[in-house]
Amino acid sequence: MITPVNSLHTTITCPHCRGQETLEIPLGYSQHLYRCPSCSTILRSRSGDCCIFCSFGSQDCSSAEQNLAA
Template sequence: MNITLENQHSTITCPYCQASERLELPRGSSQHLYRCCACSNILKTKSGDCCIFCSFGDVDCSNAEQNLAA
């Protein structure tokens, strides 16, 4: 599966309140914390995941794809 990373977005869904927010995937860095826009809970990366997009998003980040290819 080939994913183009230019202006790629992922929708983060809060496991506490089910609110979702569409965010742009950061290039060259990982985001480990995210504050829910609805309930203000702080989401932390799950064990084994590299960032919040891999833990709570509908699209994995590019770092995960690169790690799988290595």
């Protein structure tokens, strides 16, 4: 499978059940709510983080890098 240049992948890990899901993050996109597919807990981004990818993901959403480049 070829990964598009304009996207990232991150693995979200639920802090409650440790369930994981790998998601594709299009550049410039942030998500503030996420429902864990294992335990149905709704995760919200932590204070100071821009999104759930930065709070619970294996890779940041990179919005900070894009803002610096602008």
